[in-house]
Amino acid sequence: MPEIDEAWGSGPTPRYEALAGRFRPIFERIRAGTVERERRRALPHAEIGWLKQAGFTALRLPEAAGGSGASLPELFALLIELSAADSNLTQALRAHFGFVEEMLHTKVPGRREAWLPRLARGETAGSARSEAGEAAQAAFETKLHRRDGHWLIEGRKFYTTGSLYADWVHVATTRAEDGGAVTAVVRRDAPGVAVVDDWDGFGQTLTASGTATFDGVIVQDADLREDASIFPYALPFYQIVHLATLAGIGRAAARDVAEAVARRKRAYSHGAAALPKQDPQVLQVVGRVRGAAYAAGAIVAKVTEAVQRVATEGDSPEPQALAVAEIETAQAVGVVSSLILDAATVLFDALGASAVLREAGLDRHWRNARTITSHNPRIYKERIVGDFAVNGIAPPQSWRVGRV
Template sequence: MTQIDAAWGAGPTPGYEQLAARFRPLFAQLREGAIDRERQRRLPVEELQQLKASGFTAVRVPVAYGGAGASLTELTNLLIELGEADSNLVQALRGHFGFTENVLNSRDPARQQLWLERIARGETVGPATGEIGQAAQAQHNSRLYLDGEQWRIDGSKFYTTGCLYSDWLDVTVSDYEGKRMFVTVRRDDPGVEVIDDWDGFGQTLTASGTTHLRSVAVDPRHIVSNEERFQYSPAFYQIFHLANLAGIGRALSGELAAAVGQRTRSFSHGNAPRVAQDPQVLQVVGSVRAAAYSAGAIVLKNAEALQRAYEASQQDDAAALTHAVNIAELEVAQAQTIVSDLIIDASSRLFDALSASATLRPHGLDRFWRNARTLASHNPRIYKDRIVGDFAVNGTPPPAQWKIGIA
């Protein structure tokens, strides 16, 4: 680590530096092309293949199955580092790591072995859960049904982030009784169509668009009830966004410092002959870096709570698990508004240390605000302070899971 890198703080575990050293050269390579990919809207297909080949997508898989056996605190810090390289890549893998977490918590040894071996080989799984339609909350228009003796699924999904890059799709459906189920099918199965039609102004390379499923055959081994999903999933999926925001903070801080250091043009009403020596400009650079540091520190504290929830899930103590899950969710909720505010604000303030030329498209500095604002719009943060306040005043636990649909 360089002296500047060390100022972000030590890794979360004694073995983290050795683990991260495997991936840092690749992260640096991925960062070099991030602006060009963003400007040209070139999907990071090759880059995600490189992450698969490096073993990054199997980092949570136990060593016995060929993975790295990383803890959740280690994974979170790696996500911050990858987010610093390109936040699109972190979000594109969010569903895959969630699926991996579910497998790690499965009580079915055959299911665990099947999927851990696949993930260790570099196979990835994308999420096909969200829908745009008239389904009620906790219901899905997508259906699981029997066609003779063959299970099949039909439906259309949106926000299928990363599915275009994945080998498998994890699909939420309703069965004939209206129960929520998860079904896994191959992306190249007949009847599966993944479309790159995501048109949001941020996170433009995540392939978060539409997936159609038309009479897709399903292996019965790949049908799982909603009750079998890991219980700390709300906090887990949210910490992905927060780690990504912290990574964006580091990236914008680094690019701002480099731009200020290289500037030769200055202003007659400035405070020094060079911008790099102007105390007011240095104050902006420092405040932006402080925001990035604080965001990362908060997220890593969240990750400790998440790790405790995982450890509780491996024990046969339902009460202890419920408590650990609630605390993890509350810790993440307490952080969500603060972290998103820190990075959204920093992504705007960075321009105060530069000039109008910083808004030129080739610099790509606008991507930080667009991406941060998009990430912060997930799982509406406006509700988080209320949830935390209700716990603080009334002891009300956080909701077990979010549902989206027509009331």
């Protein structure tokens, strides 16, 4: 059914419904098993495979290169729909979509020509950037060494979201000889690479956001790049993936609570109707959840326009336009986070105690939203917005976590 008929609003472009129509049957198949996968901790290898085979992971590639030529607004609108089916999958593909943007913008000779055919075939890339424990902010403990004529990676990463499902792993390293920041791409099945599902968070449990180790992994020269060569709008791009995921969680929560109320027969003696679906107070809760999801989606659509403007300026966008895109994104973070966290909490007010049973799976909405909103704390985004509004200070250009 078109989004506009479901009261989620029209798509971002005239062709959006045709584009989305290709993937909605897959989204529905994914949605059908979401609760059961959560209960059994069944990793969605097959479901991500369906998306690869359908060309979803190649959305942003030009049509001439085997993709769909999707704009950023189209991509993020589709990510909202995927997240409404299962937000784990969107999170698991976040690093991949960023990698695609990098390949679309790369100026390294031969790099685009090597990678676009791989991506068109459905190959994907996961992330191995963050480090846990005693790791410092200033430099990665994972090192790139030169030995016997080869570059080798040695180190350990955590929060390696999506890498377990990917064909390639995008690894952030420090070059041992001079301390330079270098990113390498290696095959996930290369000798010395080990990715394990030891993610122990209470939310986004199927993203395999755990540990990856690299033990003397050989890297080809063509698969190395200086860290500074990432695409110019990377910071807001990665944040908007989170926002789209939250908006999708909101839609899933709205759908689930509406369906639960519609079929519920038990009513409280002090309620306002014989059936919950006729109780105006219960209906108000359902409407509040749906309104939050609608508002979140509208905010994502608006902030995506700012990033699209920057993207169309090429590899050297105006600093002011980039700063504005980042501020718009930061402004959205606090509001969307609050909307969806609240919606995922109040939905239980429309139901009875049976709604908290594990088989219902309704707790996943809050757990998943709370986990996503913890990745890049909203308190800092709100401070950055305030500093811009009061003092005219541009947003920072570095996001790292670790010991100072």
